[in-house]
Amino acid sequence: MxxxxxxxxxxxxxxxxxxxxFQSKSPVTGKAxxxxxxxxxxxxxxxxxxxxxxxxxxxxxxxxxxxxxxxxxxxxxxxxxxxxxxxxxxxxxxxxxxxxxxxxxxxxxxxxxxxxxxxxxxxxxxxxxxxxxxxxxxxxxxxxxxxxxxxxxxxxxxxxxxxxxxxxxxxxxxxxxxxxxxxxxxxxxxxxxxxxxxxxxxxxxxxxxxxxxxxxxxxxxxxxxxxxxxxxxxxxxxxxxxxxxxxxxxxxxxxxxxxxxxxxxxGSVNPIFVATDAMSTRGEAIGTTLAASVAMGTGQFCTSPGVVVTTGNADFNTAVAKGLSETPRGLLLNDNIGNALVRAVKEITARSDVKWLNQVELSDSDTSTPPNIVLKTSAQDFLVDKTLQEEIFGPVTMIVECDNEQQMLQVADSFEGNLTATVHATDKDKTQANALLERLEQFAGRVIYNGFPTGVEVCPSQQHGGPYPASSAASTTxxxxxxxxRFARFVAYQGLPDAYLPSALKNDNPLNLLRKVNGELTQSKILPVYTGV
CATH class of the missing domain: 3.40.605.10 (Aldehyde Dehydrogenase; Chain A, domain 1)
Incomplete structure (x- = not known):
């Protein structure tokens, strides 16, 4: 040890x-x-x-x-x-x-x-x-x-x-x-x-x-x-x-x-869009799984879904509220996160255009173990007030109810940069899903179909980043x-004799790399056609 x-x-x-x-403190006991x-x-x-x-x-x-x-x-x-x-x-x-x-x-x-x-x-x-x-x-x-x-x-x-x-x-x-x-x-x-x-x-x-x-x-x-x-x-x-x-x-x-x-x-609210047929055929199941994703890790994942866009469905709303209410409360990581969450929830739920679907009493003591919260607003209000897009870091999500599919596309067009964006759809939703996906890739680094954003697979094809404000450099992961x-830059070497070149660029390819030589990928050695003299 x-x-x-x-x-x-x-x-x-x-x-x-x-x-x-300064001291570290246990989130469980509050002791130093x-x-x-x-x-x-x-x-x-x-x-x-x-x-x-x-x-x-x-x-x-x-x-x-x-x-x-x-x-x-x-x-x-x-x-x-x-x-x-x-x-x-x-x-x-x-x-x-x-x-x-x-x-x-x-x-x-x-x-x-x-x-x-x-x-x-x-x-x-x-x-x-x-x-x-x-x-x-x-x-x-x-x-x-x-x-x-x-x-x-x-x-x-x-x-x-x-x-x-x-x-x-x-x-x-x-x-x-x-x-x-x-x-x-x-x-x-x-x-x-x-x-x-x-x-x-x-x-x-x-x-x-x-x-x-x-x-x-x-x-x-x-x-x-x-x-x-x-x-x-x-x-x-x-x-x-x-x-x-x-x-x-x-x-x-x-x-x-x-x-x-x-x-x-x-920050990222990682919006989820539920298409019309997907909502009517499996809306309740999507809502239940969504609740588990929101509550995972007490909502303290950068990919936690903070906004859900639908055309309105009472059974879906009930499933989300029930799932979040029945999920045991988790711990927040520190006082700063807890204080910010309680302050943000009190401010947003005081508004007339936001409804708290599974409301419980929220006190200052909830800064360590907050309730799992689902809010609801209309697309009309969401579209005119950018502050409703702001992330509340913790187990909080907001359902944005649209009047029709066209308004759902307007909501999609309103988003700033996000790490992820998701569409739930069926084969019958093909036209709607295509229209959504075209928009989602404009503001998200990772586009998901019939899944949930929490959980980031570490592999070469992963993209964890997105346009501002999700990240500062949308082209990186x-x-x-x-x-x-991210931590390297290109350097070009013109006319250097072979002896001065980095190993990766030498004529005899000592590292046996696959290199682009005169426009073609090859592992071949290069004849010393140019000596620099």
Missing amino acids: VKLNQKSYIAGSWIIPSSEV LATYNSCGLAELEAAASAAQTAFAEYRVCSHIQISEFLNTIAEEIESLGDQLLETADAESGLGIPRMTGERARTCGQLRAFADIVAQGQWVQASIDTAIPDRKPVPKPDLRRMMRPLGPVAVFGASNFPFAYGSVGGDTASALAAGNPVIVKGHPSHPATNELFCHALDAAITRCNMPRGVFSMLQGATHELGGELVKHPVVQAVGFTGSLGGGRAFMDIAASRPTPIPVFAEM SVGADAML
Whole structure:
């Protein structure tokens, strides 16, 4: 068992900063669990300096070295055993079964990126050989591939302490692409963050990696996060959290003397549309399953369905209300989430255009175990007031009732960016479903048919992102193989002699990659037609 020292981890050293103290707290009992000191500018500067030094060495590590490093991190996480599960459960209240599954996902992500790196194809090597005697202008030798950006700042999320935590998908994909990482650990689970640092420390030692390749700053202040994004060493940001937090980091990054990209996953209501025949033939069943999806994880998934668009059906409404009312209340992760939920529900249910279908008394004590809530409004009111589209993070969904199918399309046209959008339909709904699907792909990163958005399969074909405000970069994904492309950029090499080229672009193809050579995919070697002389 690892002995927790209640410190931050900076480039191989364990540090107790002199800044303010904060504590993690059990969502179950409300009692304090562990005490940590927030990092300040001195600790940030030390982590940034070490990351910059490490980048020079880490960026030129071979694909095999980085692959082994990622696999070793996964092994070290697993070697923490039950201590990691129990610590995360104490700080999050998510339960041992949930944490066990999330650990498997986290280690699976690391190993998946390790395989991608080992194969080498992710660099997208492309070669156009020279034609020195081309008329009227000679053609130069041009070769292009993806290269790492530099040190990446990662912000851990509260709702997934492992999969989006200190060594979650953002950290794993940034390391896979050849970048050092500085993590700002989430203050809700600092002891969990520390255990991950012990795993990283062991993996760095085993693989002889530069110490500055990973640092983790504990802290509960917003100022620390802002200063991290501002630091000139940091070249990109990975963030999962609220729209307010993500937008603040986007603005800070854009205002730097040298702006940097922020890859932020933010709010999403993940609308579900129920077509006419699907509603009449299986509306009650859809409503029951919808209730389970809304209540899953106490609604604290970024893919929780927060809006359901229908043409009105009393049995459907009853099924949703009954399913949510009968589902046991779950725990919210922290006081901030609970206070925001209670405040938002009180505000929206005070409106005359919103009805609470399964209403119960809501008190300030419900900030830890809120009721599962279904609201209802009309499409007419929904269309004229954009605030009804705002996410309420927790087990809350809103049914939007349309007068007809045409009004349902108008509602679809009104949505801003979302992570997902869903259509439930039958073969008889083909015309309506086609019209909806054409619209849904305009504002959603993942379009679902006869399913539910909760649950994100980690695989190469997954897209976890969407147009703003769901994420800050609609063309990227934070899940799946392409997540590492966020932290790399294309570099073209013109006229370089073979000896100076990266291995992926050399004539004899030492990595045995499938490369695009003069427009054709091939693993063949290239004759040295151009020497650069």
